Amino acid sequence: MKAVHYVNQFFAGLGGEDKAETPPTRLEGAVGPGRGLVAEGIEIVATIACGDDFFAEHEEEALATLLDYLEDESPDVLVAGPAFGSGRYGYACGTLAAAAAERGTPAVAAMHPENPGVDAAGKAYVVPTAVNVAGMRDALPRLARLAAALAEGRELGPPEEEGYLPRGLRRNYFAEKTGAERAIDLLLGKLAGETRTEVGGGLDRVEPPAAVPELSEALVALVTEAGCVPQGNPDRLQSVRAQGWFRYDLDGEDTLAAARYESVHGGFDVTLANEDPNRLVPLDTARELEREGRIGRLHEAFYTTTGNGTPVVTSTRFGREIAGELREAGVGAVLLSGT
Amino acid sequence: MAWELASFPADLLPDQIEVEGAEVEIVRPGEPVRVTHVLDAVEPRIRPDGRAAFPTEPPAGEGRTHRLDGVVILSCLDFAAEERPLHEQESIVDLAGPGAGYTHFADETCVAVTFHAPDGARNEEVEADARMQTLALAERLASATLEAEPQHVDSFELRDVGGDLPRVAALIQLSDLGPLYYQFVYGTPAGEAGLPRAIDPAELLDGAVASGEYHWAAMRNPTLFFQRNSLVRSLYREHGQRVNFAGVVLMRGYEQSADDKQRAAQAAVERAREIRADGVIITTDAGGNSHTDVMLTCRACEQAGIRTTVVLAEETDPESTRPILTDWVPEADSIVSTGNVEELVEEWKPERVLGGDTLLDGTDAANAGPIPVRNYLGAANQMGQLALGARTE
Numbered sequence: 085m086k087a088v089h090y091v092n093q094f095f096a097g098l099g100g101e102d103k104a105e106t107p108p109t110r111l112e113g114a115v116g117p118g119r120g121l122v123a124e125g126i127e128i129v130a131t132i133a134c135g136d137d138f139f140a141e142h143e144e145e146a147l148a149t150l151l152d153y154l155e156d157e158s159p160d161v162l163v164a165g166p167a168f169g170s171g172r173y174g175y176a177c178g179t180l181a182a183a184a185a186e187r188g189t190p191a192v193a194a195m196h197p198e199n200p201g202v203d204a205a206g207k208a209y210v211v212p213t214a215v216n217v218a219g220m221r222d223a224l225p226r227l228a229r230l231a232a233a234l235a236e237g238r239e240l241g242p243p244e245e246e247g248y249l250p251r252g253l254r255r256n257y258f259a260e261k262t263g264a265e266r267a268i269d270l271l272l273g274k275l276a277g278e279t280r281t282e283v284g285g286g287l288d289r290v291e292p293p294a295a296v297p298e299l300s301e302a303l304v305a306l307v308t309e310a311g312c313v314p315q316g317n318p319d320r321l322q323s324v325r326a327q328g329w330f331r332y333d334l335d336g337e338d339t340l341a342a343a344r345y346e347s348v349h350g351g352f353d354v355t356l357a358n359e360d361p362n363r364l365v366p367l368d369t370a371r372e373l374e375r376e377g378r379i380g381r382l383h384e385a386f387y388t389t390t391g392n393g394t395p396v397v398t399s400t401r402f403g404r405e406i407a408g409e410l411r412e413a414g415v416g417a418v419l420l421s422g423t
Numbered sequence: 424m425a426w427e428l429a430s431f432p433a434d435l436l437p438d439q440i441e442v443e444g445a446e447v448e449i450v451r452p453g454e455p456v457r458v459t460h461v462l463d464a465v466e467p468r469i470r471p472d473g474r475a476a477f478p479t480e481p482p483a484g485e486g487r488t489h490r491l492d493g494v495v496i497l498s499c500l501d502f503a504a505e506e507r508p509l510h511e512q513e514s515i516v517d518l519a520g521p522g523a524g525y526t527h528f529a530d531e532t533c534v535a536v537t538f539h540a541p542d543g544a545r546n547e548e549v550e551a552d553a554r555m556q557t558l559a560l561a562e563r564l565a566s567a568t569l570e571a572e573p574q575h576v577d578s579f580e581l582r583d584v585g586g587d588l589p590r591v592a593a594l595i596q597l598s599d600l601g602p603l604y605y606q607f608v609y610g611t612p613a614g615e616a617g618l619p620r621a622i623d624p625a626e627l628l629d630g631a632v633a634s635g636e637y638h639w640a641a642m643r644n645p646t647l648f649f650q651r652n653s654l655v656r657s658l659y660r661e662h663g664q665r666v667n668f669a670g671v672v673l674m675r676g677y678e679q680s681a682d683d684k685q686r687a688a689q690a691a692v693e694r695a696r697e698i699r700a701d702g703v704i705i706t707t708d709a710g711g712n713s714h715t716d717v718m719l720t721c722r723a724c725e726q727a728g729i730r731t732t733v734v735l736a737e738e739t740d741p742e743s744t745r746p747i748l749t750d751w752v753p754e755a756d757s758i759v760s761t762g763n764v765e766e767l768v769e770e771w772k773p774e775r776v777l778g779g780d781t782l783l784d785g786t787d788a789a790n791a792g793p794i795p796v797r798n799y800l801g802a803a804n805q806m807g808q809l810a811l812g813a814r815t816e
Contacts, residue, residue, distance in 0.1 A: 206744060207742070207744065240816075242814060242816055243815075243816055250815040250816060251744055251815075251816060252743075252744035252815055253741065253742070253743070253744055253815065253816050254737055254739045254741065254760075254763045254813045254814070254815060254816075255741070255763070255766070255813060255814060255815075255816045256762045256763055256766045256796065256811060256812070256813050257811075257812055257813070257814055258524065258810050258811060258812075259810045259811070259812045260810070261810065262653045262657070262807050262808060262809060262810050263653075263734055263759050263760075263761045263805075263806075263807025263808070263809065263810070263811070263812065264652075264653040264654035264657050264704075264734070264806065264807030264808065265653070265657050265807070266759045266807065266812070267654065267704045267732045267734050267759045267807050268591070268654075268657055268658065268661060268665075268666070268704065270732045270757045270759060271591060271702045271703075271704055271730065271731075271732040271757065272589065272591075272665055272666065272702075273757075274702070274730050274731075274732060274756075274757045275589045275701060275702050275730050279756050279757055280757065281756055281757050281758045282758055282759050282760040282812060282813075282814065283737060283748065283758045283760040283813070284815075285748065285751040285752075285753065285755055285756070285758070286747065286751065287747065287748070287750070287751050288747065324512070350512075351711065353601065392711070393639065393710065393711070393738065395738055395739055395740040395743065395765060396739075396747040396749075397739075397740045397743040397747070398740060
């Protein structure tokens, strides 16, 4: 088992706050708290370190160098911290661990649960610690245990069993009771004044934007999740669970002719929609508004995807990507047709 | 009202079963079989008094009904006519291997009936024919019980319980998104069945509700899940223990306008009030739009002072650290998760495939690689029939 350990300038023994501008550096073997990890059976082949200020102020550069170091060693696991309650150090630990995990190196950081670095850690694991360095002795064995499990490639159990903070990934499991029995337990608990839930709520609320100040001068685009595509679906847009979105030139047309367009949406009966595709993407009406001068000009292309069974995270990405292109094209307003 | 359900052993099942125009295979527990294109799962039932086991008019849940214990009919059909959802939404039951954990049919004797769509027939006609034949077969197979002695008899009756146990009701949502996407109440599509309405809980267990809903397989509620409804049976069991079972309200899922959704949510509250519920468990059928109906019903109940627990499945990217439900209201502070349908189930190679050799996406059913939970029939069903759940890791 090979581990690489990340620490800040202080724990690397390079100096205190006055050395916080130290750029990334690579040290042989274990240093500082790393020695405690070695005592717990972790073989540390290299320690990589960076000043907290340097990381905060030159994140991209610092991260790139640290990842290069990591790639050179190709360890079985990256261990970062413990950073305790230190925000800058914790952020660096979390960010580096997340980047390593993204690149396929199992990674674990350690810090106080309220350290902002926890949010930065993404899919990497975070072992909770006390708020200050007095918690070192307690933290190292737990950190070492999780690091060893990750290095071995063992499938980890739930957070409370393995001693890491929940990462926010939803994983299926087989409960001891049926969902119905669990529902009765939850409801009786709630009626007795103890409300619990198996899944948290929360939604991305989309606030309606302010009205477009001069619609008669705006470049307006048509965007839809109705699965409207050129006849024959040349790009094979999915009927459900879309994997992407497409942009189709309107070629200056005044209407979406039934002979040229169709809907491949799998969530509703498309018969009426296909009789007249303008019912999904109202090009005919938009052209009228354009002629009447009520909108400035219609954007030359429309954007389409299928909104059906797509995870919210994926649709959010589609939205960002489409909005990015529209913004670049100077589009000031969008007519978004949903189904 | 009292209803008796008499259970008879699976060995009363004949060795040879024939259904006109369909192939029938009997699969014994543990056989390495994958069943594909599954429409519905039905438990063989019959009434010795000659009334229909799946009646098209009330009453159900009275007198006596016979069941074959540990037997399930799986009806399978590959639709021929163009209907995209049906071509995408594969429905699988694995009777062994890792997928067997996502069904409770693996321990049972399965009668797999594969129907065929005649050339040129409309999907609705083909579906209706398969559904009626399957329900008829359920009665035919159970007829062997008429001359036999039951193993045991369960009695369902809501006797008055004193004390101040909380009055708990089940609000059960039934989809109606049109043909191929609706549940039936006494043979009538849910949207035309005068929902929401309160029924005797025994009616639900006794064939008053049958499935004709073929959305995402994992989030379906096949007929058998009503016949053996875990929620209603658990509430009967808890009646007089921890709860005073106030009854069942059937509600429609997929109300089609914002006004209709609000109105239906309010009407469900009225029904819950009429049966004097202190708390309700709200179950969900299928996904998307129907989750909004559930959330609005939850909100309306809470605003009326009726406490709620909601049962639903998650559709979350397993690699995302931002789980977000399809819809949510702040009042929904007590939710049972019946699992994340986006997770993959480990690869398994069955020795035999029934229902159809090719999955709807064109892959070989015997060698399909990992399959998402969403394609396993009823795996994350939102009445809480199974033990699957999801948790944050």
